[in-house]
Amino acid sequence: MDIAIPTPPAEGCISCEVRGHVLLIGINRPAKRNGWTPAMFHQLAQAYTRLDDDPALRVGVLHAFGDHFTAGLDLPVISEFVKKGGVAIPADGTLVEPHNMGQSGYRRRTKPMVAAVQGICFTVGIELMLAADITVAADNCRFSQLEVARNIMASGGATLRMAERAGMGNAMLHLLTADEFNSAEAYRLNFVQKVVPAGEQLDAAFAIAQRIAEQAPLAVIATRLNVLKAIEQGPLAAIEDFKPVQQQLIHSEDAAEGVRAFIEKRPPRFTGR
Structure with missing residues (x-):
């Protein structure tokens, strides 16, 4: 799929493009393996809110520019932001929270979201794809929910959705060992719904989104x-x-x-x- 990559600022950004009734939502910080910053989280919430609020938009496609979906949080940047009391997504009911867990103060998304993932997909990347409705993975994906290796707990939905999709034992295997697993394992565990050759994941996700957009x-x-x-x-x-x-x-x-x-x-x- 031919999509121009807008030049992002140093802190990264979320780049959106409308194709018919589909909103393409691109994670755009490839120079840093799409490591997440507060600005990116805020813009992602804005993009999800745009999807829900615009009657012309029917489906979202979450994807990433570059070779990797995301290496996870940019910990130095995020840690400093949190220490200063920063809040990336205010809990005032104005924005859709992309993890879609139903926390008080956040709107929940109503329209479908299809995710396309490739390369490294760690921590928050897994949680965002599990929060989507359908995920297409490239066959070169490397997944890891490695919070326990940093003495923190996954709090973006992994502890909820991994067990729901794959059963308690399979969830504990990956949550408690912080191991790395591939696309075939993610498919076996129902974390992703399709695996395609690397480079075809966005086309496949967009085709699914277009099919959904044709329905009532x-x-x-x-x-x-x-x-x-x-x-x-x-x-x-x-x-x-x-x-x-x-x-x-x-x-x-x-x-x-x-x-x-x-x-x-x-x-x-x-x-x-």
Whole structure:
């Protein structure tokens, strides 16, 4: 996929590009293996908020410029920022928190996110891809959740989602040893949904995003949120939403368009209304 790499400032940035109904969200600090700084976290939250707030956007694709997805936090920069009391993403309800854990004070993303990862994908990189809905990995990925090797605890969702995806034993294997594992292992553990040759991960992720963007936007959001409710609150809580949500969907303009398209034997033209 041909995407120009904007020249980032020294502290890195998040570069966005709109392709149709898809928002490409690029981690842009390749000279530092996309090591995360406070400015990058703030801009990522802004990008996720833009996705949710713009009715023309239906799907996000999180990707990274350069050879690596991310080597993790830029610890010297982050440590100094935290010591001074800095907050990268304010908990005032204005921004979508990219880790999507539902903390008080943060908005949760409603629209789908597809991640494309390559090369080194450590710590926060794993947590961001697990927070996405679908992940495509290049076959050259190197994964590691290595917080215990630094006397800290993973707090961006790894302790929640690794066990949910792979079971307790598999989660503990990688969380407690801080070992490095490859794309095949990530696929085995359901951390990623597809593995493709290196260099093809963004094309594959974008193709998935485009396919999602062709579907009825209201139904996509409702389906995604129902799955999350089932995971977080249990099947009975999710079932309670079936009838009221279905009633909202069936009385929408897109539901009528779906029927017309079926009768006229043509692709539907959904508007999200």
